[in-house]
Amino acid sequence: MTQLSLRLAVASLAFALFAGVFAVGCSSDAEATPAPSDAGPTVEAGKPKVDAGPVEAGPLHPTPRCANPKPATGFYLAATDAGAPDAALDSGVPDAAAEDGGDADTGAPTDAGIDSAPHGLAPATGRPPHMPYQGGPVLAAPRWVPIFFRDTEDQPDIEDFLGSIGCTDYWRAIASDFGVGEGISSPSVVVPEDGPARIEDEQIKKWLSKQIQAGLVEPPSKDILYVLFYPSTTNIYLGSDRSCRSFGGYHSEGLAPDGTPIPYAVIPNCRRFEDLTSTTSHELIEATSDPYPFSAPAFSAPSKDDLAWAYLGGGENSALCSQRFDAQYTPADYPYAVQRSFSNKSSLEGHDPCVPTDGPYFYAAPWLEDTIDLSQLGAENGKGVLVPPGTSRIIDVTLGADQPIGVFRIEVLSGDQGFGQQLPGSGTTFSLDQATGKPGDHLKLTITAPPSASEPDVFALVARYQGKSRPYFGIVGH
Structure with missing residues (x-):
């Protein structure tokens, strides 16, 4: 570890x-x-x-x-x-x-x-x-x-x-x-x-x-x-x-x-x-x-x-x-x-x-290629998205599946949304440009960090299809 x-x-x-x-x-x-x-x-x-x-x-x-x-x-x-x-x-x-x-x-x-x-x-x-x-x-x-x-x-x-x-x-x-x-x-x-x-x-x-x-x-x-x-x-x-x-x-x-x-x-x-x-x-x-x-x-x-x-x-x-x-x-x-x-x-x-x-695996995978400081979470540097306090950034989200499926829904969860637990974060907000798509589509995720942002924000992109959900996790550094 x-x-x-x-x-x-x-x-x-x-x-x-x-x-x-x-x-x-x-x-x-x-x-x-x-x-x-x-x-x-x-x-x-x-x-x-x-x-x-x-x-x-x-x-x-x-x-x-x-x-x-x-x-x-x-x-x-x-x-x-x-x-x-x-x-x-x-x-x-x-x-x-x-x-x-x-x-x-x-x-x-x-x-x-x-x-x-x-x-x-x-x-x-x-x-x-x-x-x-x-x-x-x-x-x-x-x-x-x-x-x-x-x-x-x-x-x-x-x-x-x-x-x-x-x-x-x-x-x-x-x-x-x-x-x-x-x-x-x-x-x-x-x-x-x-x-x-x-x-x-x-x-x-x-x-x-x-x-x-x-x-x-x-x-x-x-x-x-x-x-x-x-x-x-x-x-x-x-x-x-x-x-x-x-x-x-x-x-x-x-x-x-x-x-x-x-x-x-x-x-x-x-x-x-x-x-x-x-x-x-x-x-x-x-x-x-x-x-x-x-x-x-x-x-x-x-x-x-x-x-x-x-x-x-x-x-x-x-x-x-x-x-x-x-x-x-x-x-x-x-x-x-x-x-x-x-x-x-x-x-x-x-x-x-x-x-x-x-059944099929389907996902909404965010772009996570910045190196960010995770020391506040007790970890080393790792991959994520860098969004300085008081700014916004738009990243790409790729939809995929390991076998042919139809259109599925996507939502983004952070903070105390979903999962029954508070995720680490500084109050950063997330907004997708659309809520549905099919494998091969690319969505846009707007990430807005408040001026007071300091602690990294963990978020999840949850794909939902035919009663099943598949989360994909990311992290935002400031």
Whole structure:
């Protein structure tokens, strides 16, 4: 990761920026109510009450468990990233004192070549968004270790989900670009205690280390990801932000008792099972493709010229797609809700960057070729549009699609318009010369910066066609 202060949250609705973890947003505002100390855990109506050990009932949607997973074969990188070390497939944990993420020995990157796209983005844009490799390890043959409390709800269904997702077409579509192969699930660990009423991330780190030291949870080894599932009665805090209100899950890294870095994901129960599985899919791909986001980042952020894409949901691959209204979906061949995720290959070949794709990809791409100062947003210089305070500028917007489609609508969003979140900005206004067009058309976007403009303005051009919307992000510097 560039030292872009994107210690970011991830999810399907609104998002928050946190220091030290990558989290997924959550739409629920209901506070979890701790069960009285003399009472059993409170669970959703119609779901089994868990009071001692694993639930006996079988899963609602039994699916084949993954076995003999296929390994990763390499990366798919932009031509500008092809000089990166052949690193990612050494998925061993980084040395605790290392600053470069360790070495690797297999998996040469694929030179995608931005100009090789069969449909490509139009010359006015010149480059689709992409995520560069940053040198850290990934989990090439991931094995997740699920950890439950005695009162964690939905355990059988969660186990069925974890045991089956890693060998689905969905998983292969979102993981293969990043050197992550098929994944399997270890037997569950059910700790002999109820979930706490309240816990903070630093306490979770220490708690997990103690469970490893006590022998209740297996020690770290190659490709392991610990996944902690808390009951609905537990409120998890990241600073002042609370689970199921500000975020729906996150992943981070801690230390084992011997000082070995360990990747882990935290999944609260926000009372909607489809949100739980979607959040889990989101965290699984991010934690396997970027398991050590602070000590040895691998795929933590888009390129410095594509940072506008990161300011809604976060910088990692699943976060880059979480602002989409169709981010969460249930595949036709899989019974659980999951989330779409960013693909370098699909983006660089001129298709929908969020996969698995759903129908034609159409877009309104703004001209973004000025180098602008992004230091006020905690980033380096990057590509955007330079509009000095108190002036206006007109730029070109190219409409395109990866297959023949008809006329579609375009609107521009900025500030607090749309997406359920305030975008960074100084009050700059945007106006399109027309609201519709077809692939190959060029529109004009007038950008007017107020005299007081200082902070860069992030904006989105949203293309809408047959009930679907596709955003394309840009940034204005002053």
